[in-house]
Amino acid sequence: MPHPKPRWRPGDDAPVDIGIRGERIVEVAAVIDRGGASEIDGEGRLLTPPFIESHFHLDSVLSAGTPRRNGSGTLLEGITLWGELQPLLTQEGMRERAREYLRWCVAQGTLFLRSHVDTCDPRLIGVRTLIELREEFRGLVDIQLVAFPQHGLLRFPNAIRLLDQALDMGIEVVGGIPHYERTREAGIESIRLLMDRAQRRNLRVDMHCDETDDPLSRFAEVLAEQTVARDMQGRVTGSHLTSMHSVDNYYFAKLLGLLQDASLQVVANPLVNLLIQGRYDTYPKRRGLTRVKELIAAGVNVSFGLDCVMDPWYPLGTGDMLEVAWMALHACQMSGVEEIPLMFDAVTTAAARTLGLEDYGLETGCSADAVLLDASSVEDALRTRPSRLAVIRRGRIVARTTPPQRTLLADGLAGPVEFHQPAFR
Ligand code: FE2
Numbered sequence: 001m002p003h004p005k006p007r008w009r010p011g012d013d014a015p016v017d018i019g020i021r022g023e024r025i026v027e028v029a030a031v032i033d034r035g036g037a038s039e040i041d042g043e044g045r046l047l048t049p050p051f052i053e054s055h056f057h058l059d060s061v062l063s064a065g066t067p068r069r070n071g072s073g074t075l076l077e078g079i080t081l082w083g084e085l086q087p088l089l090t091q092e093g094m095r096e097r098a099r100e101y102l103r104w105c106v107a108q109g110t111l112f113l114r115s116h117v118d119t120c121d122p123r124l125i126g127v128r129t130l131i132e133l134r135e136e137f138r139g140l141v142d143i144q145l146v147a148f149p150q151h152g153l154l155r156f157p158n159a160i161r162l163l164d165q166a167l168d169m170g171i172e173v174v175g176g177i178p179h180y181e182r183t184r185e186a187g188i189e190s191i192r193l194l195m196d197r198a199q200r201r202n203l204r205v206d207m208h209c210d211e212t213d214d215p216l217s218r219f220a221e222v223l224a225e226q227t228v229a230r231d232m233q234g235r236v237t238g239s240h241l242t243s244m245h246s247v248d249n250y251y252f253a254k255l256l257g258l259l260q261d262a263s264l265q266v267v268a269n270p271l272v273n274l275l276i277q278g279r280y281d282t283y284p285k286r287r288g289l290t291r292v293k294e295l296i297a298a299g300v301n302v303s304f305g306l307d308c309v310m311d312p313w314y315p316l317g318t319g320d321m322l323e324v325a326w327m328a329l330h331a332c333q334m335s336g337v338e339e340i341p342l343m344f345d346a347v348t349t350a351a352a353r354t355l356g357l358e359d360y361g362l363e364t365g366c367s368a369d370a371v372l373l374d375a376s377s378v379e380d381a382l383r384t385r386p387s388r389l390a391v392i393r394r395g396r397i398v399a400r401t402t403p404p405q406r407t408l409l410a411d412g413l414a415g416p417v418e419f420h421q422p423a424f425r
Contacts, residue, residue, distance in 0.1 A: 015044055020368040021393035028364055039388060040397070046373045046381055048344075049361050050111035050391070051321035052351035054267045054404055055206075055239050055305025058115040058143075059126035060085075062097040064310040075276045079180075081153070082150065085312065086121055094129045100135070102141050104319040107399045109348040109371035109388045111141055114206065114305075114355055116148035116175050119166045120156040127166045140393055144355055146206045148175035153190040155181055160193065167201060174198040178219040179243075188222050195226045204235045204356060207268070211240035213286060214279055215247045221255055221349070224232065224262035227385035237265035237354055239305070240275050241290040252291065256298055265354040266300055269307035272314050290330040296342055303351035304328055321347040322385040329382060344378045353366035368395040374403050376421070384419050 019034075060082060064070075067084055070077050072138040082096045105113060117126040127147075134143040139377075147166040149159045153176060167174070176194045178187035191207070198205045205227075210217040222236050227236040244252065247316035259266070268290050277288020296301050309317030329335060334343050342350075353359040359367040372390040375381035391399035406417040 001361050007025075012371075015042075018047070018362060018370075020395045023368055025362065025364055025368050027365050028362065040372070040392075042372055044376070045389060046375045046377060047362065047370050048373060048378075048381075049177045049348055049352075049366075050369045050371050050393075051109050052303070052322060052355060052357075053105070053110050053113040053305055053319075054237075054303040054347075054351045054354050055269055055307055056113055056115045057308055057311065058098040058101065058113075059089075059115075059117050059313035060308065060313075061092060061101045062310050062318040063312070064315050070312055070315070073275070073315075075313065078276075078311075079150070080310035082118075085261055086118075089121075089125050091125055091129045094125060098130065098133055099136075101319060103135055105141050106391060107388070107392075107401065108320050108322055109373075109391045109399075110319060111369055111391070111393055112144075112351070112357060112360075113141055114146060114173070116146040116150075116206070117166070117171065117210070118150040119147045119163045119171075119175075120149050120151040120159050122158070122162065124162065124166060124169070126167055127171060140398060146173040146175040147171040148208070149177060149190075149345055152177060152180045152182075152186075153193060154186045154205060154332060161218070162198070164192075167197065171267055173204045173206050174201075175210070176205075177211075178206075178207065178222070179195055179210050179214075179217045187219055191219065191222050191226055195230060195232075198236075199230050199232065204237070206237035206239055206265075209238040209241055209295075210243035212243050213246050213288060214243055215251075217243040218247070218255075219323065220244065220264070224255075224258045224264050225328070227262035228258075229266060230294070233261075233267070234263040234353075235316055235356070236262065237267055239267040240269060240273065241266060242273055242288050244290045245277070245286055245288055252294070256294070256300075259295070259300055260298060264300065266290060266302045267305055267354060268296055268302060268328065268332075269305045270324055270331050272307040274331055276329070287331055289331050292328065293334060293339070301350050301353050302346055303354045304346045311373065320385060322381060324361050326382055326385060340382060341378045344382060369393050380421060 019032045020071040061135050066108050117130050147163050153159045174194050178190050181187040182191050209219050220241050273289045278286040303392035308314035325347045329343045370392045371388050373381050374386040387403040408417050
């Protein structure tokens, strides 16, 4: 099944005017008479809807080095390290870190973000802090919060009670981590318990699922089966699904039909998956990413997240969703001419479907949210990861970036350097 064409592309490459009144797009046409209204001249540059972060952890962001760095760089040491950091967390410290990161998001045009928040904390510091930040940033960066029992729903003492408490406090998505439970049976039971809660409260679900190289980690099938059984198609997300990289093709072919029936949303985290998976391999080493190419080709909605920035699991990152799409293009071998734009969709339109956003896009009636990129096309944006010339939220410019100027001084070559596409000769 071909991937649906993004709705926001108004007529391929033809430049258009976009009319905004108040917080809404009221007209998209070749030429709009602005009748004295103020104007932003895009000068033929690429205007897109804002970037969307489908999978993030705001509670741990920018905490790298506290109380120590991750010596091995592994996922398991990251979880241990997070356990060491948790008792040291304060609301003020977390608020400051997360707020700083959200400022980076706005500057780079990421205006929607889904963050998991660890509920395996008797003080629920993250839940309290991120609920406050969600309100503070509403209308600038819209944040969806996922109640995430990081240390295992059945493995961590009182995790079920703490998760229920977080949902009572207003967390809007139910999370999970079935592959981290002690046994397969416990993992399955955790999915059932979590789906019960989501169904009863009419909430979306987004579970860390099969984030391992173990081909026998097959919780995606349980998650999808439960989605169908409860009639929750399209409202359930499997995040990571990295074990799918390692399963045999026969099993994948069978699983794919179930994922389609469930309209399971899939979120891959290319930077972190590449870095963390395959750690027990010698050579060849697995890439550790889910089967993005095959899933998209089969019509499964796939979007991308950064997962982590400068925290116990991932020491790098700036919050640029184009960096994520660029990495995915390479790691998933999505370089076909029809495939390249799909990597851009995975951090924009496909991500909007994952989060269930309404009013998203550059069409009449949508919220007036957009990013003006210093690029001539989507492919050009992926190639150069350009400056965000203007970031627009609800009709207002909320950030601007001046592109860097590179000037060559060498004899005979002196002049500005810009990475334009070469003219065909
Ligand atoms: Fe995560």
